[in-house]
Amino acid sequence: MVSILIIEDEKDIVEALEYNLKKEGFKVSQANDGRSGLKIAREKLPDLILLDLMLPQIDGTEVCKILKSESKTATTPIIMLTAKSSEIDKVVGLEIGADDYVTKPFSMRELIARIKAILKRYVKSDQNIKKPYFKFPNLEIDIEKHEVKVDGKQIELTAKEFALLQYLAENKGKAISRSKLLDTVWGIEVAIETRTVDVHVKRLREKLGKKGGKYISTLRGIGYKFVE
Numbered sequence: 186m187v188s189i190l191i192i193e194d195e196k197d198i199v200e201a202l203e204y205n206l207k208k209e210g211f212k213v214s215q216a217n218d219g220r221s222g223l224k225i226a227r228e229k230l231p232d233l234i235l236l237d238l239m240l241p242q243i244d245g246t247e248v249c250k251i252l253k254s255e256s257k258t259a260t261t262p263i264i265m266l267t268a269k270s271s272e273i274d275k276v277v278g279l280e281i282g283a284d285d286y287v288t289k290p291f292s293m294r295e296l297i298a299r300i301k302a303i304l305k306r307y308v309k310s311d312q313n314i315k316k317p318y319f320k321f322p323n324l325e326i327d328i329e330k331h332e333v334k335v336d337g338k339q340i341e342l343t344a345k346e347f348a349l350l351q352y353l354a355e356n357k358g359k360a361i362s363r364s365k366l367l368d369t370v371w372g373i374e375v376a377i378e379t380r381t382v383d384v385h386v387k388r389l390r391e392k393l394g395k396k397g398g399k400y401i402s403t404l405r406g407i408g409y410k411f412v413e
Contacts, residue, residue: 191215235266264300
């Protein structure tokens with residue numbers, strides 16, 4: 186049974202979410218503050234997390250950052266639930282690793298559709314991995330171990346940085362547009378600036394250094410390409 190963790194401090198919202206999610210056949214657990222949400226996420230390893238932005242003790246942004254930085258929860262999809270609706274808030278949420286962003290008040294039917302779409306995409310991407318391992322001069326990418334090495338030294342990447350590098354490597358030699366990367370790596374089709382991709386590529390290159398970052402080529406006005 187697919188498990189979903191709700192990290193939300195508004196009791197009415199939690200009750201509505203729990204009722205509707207259980208009706209859809211999901212197993213549900215809950216936490217009403219950031220600290221306990223982290224604890225439960227680490228212990229139960231849910232298949233998806235619904236995370237409120239404004240939380241007591243540790244806010245949702247920090248919770249998301251922490252979960253995406255830890256190996257056990259790095260690939261767990263996270264949907265942000267928040268009353269903030271400005272574009273910059275959405276960009277920040279997506280840049281720190283959230284997979285989707287839902288503004289309160291939201292349609293329960295739409296939220297459940299988004300949950301199912303994200304879960305389906307994660308299963309589909311697991312089934313369609315072309316290779317479990319890539320090796321290039323100076324650069325190694327181990328998909329199964331979720332590890333990247335440059336000249337034998339392991340490089341720490343966030344979940345989104347790793348997913349971005351993996352997708353580019355799997356499509357070596359192909360021109361990939363920014364919108365395609367947003368749709369595939371972030372799994373979103375919303376009107377946010379494509380600078381989200383540029384920011385992640387910049388950070389990825391910095392972490393990989395000259396020897397690893399050289400494989401990611403910028404295509405002016407188009408996007409990026411993985412080249413040898």
